[in-house]
Amino acid sequence: MKLIKTVLLAGLSILSLCSHAQVNKQIEIRSELASPIVMQNSQEKNYLKISLTGHEFDSAKRVPINLAIVIDRSGSMQGDRIVKAKEAAIFAINMLNENDTLSVVAYDNDARVIIPSTKVNNKQKLISLIKENIVAGGGTALFAGLSKGIHQVEKQLSKDNVNRIILLSDGQANIGPTSVQELSELAIIAAKKNISVSTFGIGEDYNELLMSSIASYSDGNHIFVNDSLDLENVFVREFKDVMSTVAQHVKINIYLKDGVKPVRLLGRDGIIKGNQVTVTMNQIYSNQEKYILLEVEQPQGKVGEEKTIAEIDLVYDDLLDKKTQKEKQSVKLAYTDNLEAVKKALRQDVVTEIEIQEVNENSVKALELYNKGDRKAAQKILVDNSKRLEAVADMYPEYADRVKDDMKWNKKMAADAVNESGNGKVYSKEMTEKQQNTRMGVIKK
Structure with missing residues (x-):
């Protein structure tokens, strides 16, 4: 009976996190935690992902x-x-x-x-x-x-x-x-x-x-x-x-509740001031997702308890309907003493994006080492990146395609890092382009 109750709680919590924009709006908004259910009294860090996806539209009406x-x-x-x-x-x-x-x-x-x-x-x-x-x-x-x-x-x-x-x-x-x-x-x-x-x-x-x-x-x-x-x-x-631009002038305000502390933004830059986090995006395209990732310190809780840990305010200009749209969402966190329920509720897609962004941060360090002449150290970081992404693909096969290209790219750049006949200027520019594009948190549908 206890397990059934926990599983039901997991289902309800996940549904409450995966909010969708209304049908008549041009973008779909989702706010979700990597771990929507955690162990009681857990003080581990969690990650909040907010994604905006442009709906398909008739290009003749651009x-x-x-x-x-x-x-x-x-x-x-x-x-x-x-x-x-x-x-x-x-x-x-x-x-x-x-x-x-x-x-x-x-x-x-x-x-x-x-x-x-x-x-x-x-x-x-x-x-x-x-x-x-x-x-x-x-x-x-x-x-x-x-x-x-x-x-x-x-x-x-x-x-x-x-x-x-x-x-x-x-x-x-x-x-x-x-x-x-x-x-x-x-x-x-x-x-x-x-x-x-x-x-x-x-x-x-x-x-x-x-x-x-x-x-x-x-x-x-x-x-x-x-x-x-x-x-x-x-x-x-x-x-x-x-x-294919469907929306622009996007402003996301995240208001974290008492007991929740912002740690850092992964990828996109923003402003963290106290318990408020603000991120802007200029334009959203059709059939393309843009997201932000926020690492937070979560509050402790008791078994069966559910807490609202963040309120999301979103404002953007809807280009096709020619009006300003607003949306509010809440993000909740549930607590349990059942480890299997925690594992089952884990958002594998969110964890995959966390890994992609952290690997990207590592590649920035690799480029710094490369430019200082420490090519072997740069190579090691990139090899480790590739192995890390390979582990993600093995652990979450449903999202293996999402990391496949990044895995190959890290392998290639690891080999190029120690290629004495390689062009250092080209290497640096290829790395910078890739890092910038990954940092922006874009997923093409």
Whole structure:
């Protein structure tokens, strides 16, 4: 009888954690604990996962795009790079329609607006402006270029548009503000205006930390383009995201109850102030999940007791219905003296994501060691990462596919770490791109 009661309690607790958005909303929200049932008086850490998944929608009904393309035309972009950058910009024009807004900024020793913010209703004229005005030569005033890109998007800024900047660079910022901190602060300004910045680093010589930081702080994508011939394919992937945006300006507030202490966020950054945690996301895409993971110290409890440990407040702009949506959810924790009930209630999908994020943090340490010249130590971390993910796949076969690619990637990077003939610049950029993408907590459906 006691076991039946415990199992029933487990079922009720899990149902109370797995909340869903209403059918008429564009995103589904789930708030759940890795361990929704714990042993009585347990003081172990727990993990809260909040995920937002965009529903499928008719792409013909997509919302207007307000896009600025910011192109590096410094001397190092001469040759194929500037040619392919122009071709990619022209591709973007052809992907847009008369409801969309486009601006193009080019930067070298300074920044110049090639196409002021305008509706895309005369494509041939816009294409001619790009062909005639983007010629490589000069320095890299990246800060000025991004600043003007933000200003152009601001001209048509609307919560009913997808506000986006695509920033291309193949070198080091060397004119005007150049530090990671200064450029990151500019990205934060963009994010506060509900503008995402996706950064495309071309070749081996750009500053990957700077470019990935800009993308991270504004909730954009960061992509390493080793060969400029791949630029158009990169634009295709970017436009798939942009054109499938269903919600933006997302703000998640987590209010932890007395006795619950926030420890850290895994992956995405946020603000932890006392018992309140705030995380923002700029855009949510159709058929894609974005999540946050919060490690907490849980309160003790008695057998049969159930406690609300967190209240979730979510606000976002629904782009398809053109209104602000709000949702509240509660997260509960139940207590038992039955270890089997605890194991049965464990959320294997949440544990899998925890492992992915912790392995990613380890890979950051591996890259630091690699860049300091301690390649064997870097290799060991990456080998251990691969073994750890392999153990997850064995333990939770239902989620083996989720870790399969990461497992292979860690094995490859472990081997490359000690390859004396390998390209260190490429290695660092591949690692940084992967770390950034994993940190953002994205699962494509």
